[in-house]
Amino acid sequence: MxxxxxxxxxxxxxxADHKAVKKMFKDYDDLASSRAKSAEQKKLDLARQICQELTVHATIEEEIFYPALRAALKDTDLLAEAEVEHASAKDLIAQIEAMDTADEMFDAKVKVLxxxxxxxxKEERNEIFPKARAVRGLDLVTMREELQARKDALMAVEPA
Ligand SMILES: [Fe+2]
Ligand SMILES: [Fe+2]
Incomplete structure (x- = not known):
């Protein structure tokens, strides 16, 4: 066991994706408080990278992880909430992707995201993951390989 x-x-x-993106948001925050001229381009690049990471992450959860859990769990309220949260995050991501750092709302949007x-x-880590790991017969070790393969494929097509 x-x-x-x-x-x-x-x-x-x-x-691991969650931790990586958390670090990117922290780096963004540091850049946002910097007065250096070079910070603007770095902020734009980092914001684009955050959006790409989150889009790929949400896609592999929605294509692979959530459906497997939906099929395995009796109570799917948490998954429904997670899907609503994904939809709202994607909306904010689309707004950020359409903006430039010159927009006075840019930093605020990245921060709120x-x-x-x-x-x-927090909800995935504290509530959904423990439930997933408690499901008998759900092979999460094999699923990790599926997630990785899909992630690699999506990262290859999405412009960095
Ligand atoms: Fe997640
Ligand atoms: Fe998620």
């Missing part, structure tokens, strides 16, 4: 629990699984991969993702990640 202990070895199974320790094997990297789908939740491990998804949570970060707060929003923080909240969503």
């Amino acid at each position: 202990a070895t199974t629990r320790n094997a990297p699984d789908a939740c491990t991969l998804l949570d 970060g707060e929003y993702i923080d909240h969503h990640v």
Whole structure:
């Protein structure tokens, strides 16, 4: 049991994404408080990268992780909430992608997206992942490979 629990699984991969994007939001925050001229281009690049990471992450959850859980769990309220949160995050992502850092709302939108993702990640980490790991017969270790393969494919086509 202990070895199974320790094997990297789908939740491990998804949570590594969560941590990576959290760090990107932190870097963005540092850039946003910088007065350096070069910060503007760096902010734009980083914001685009955050949007790409989150879009790919949401897609692999929606295509692979959530449907498997929907099929396995009796109570799917948490998944429904997660899907609504994805839709709202995507809306904000689309707004950021259509904007430039010259827009006075740019930093605010990135910041709110970060707060929003923080909240969503907490629910996945504290509520959804434990439920997924408790489902008997759900092979999350194999699912990790599926998620990774789909992520690699999406990263290859999405412009960086
Ligand atoms: Fe997630
Ligand atoms: Fe999610």
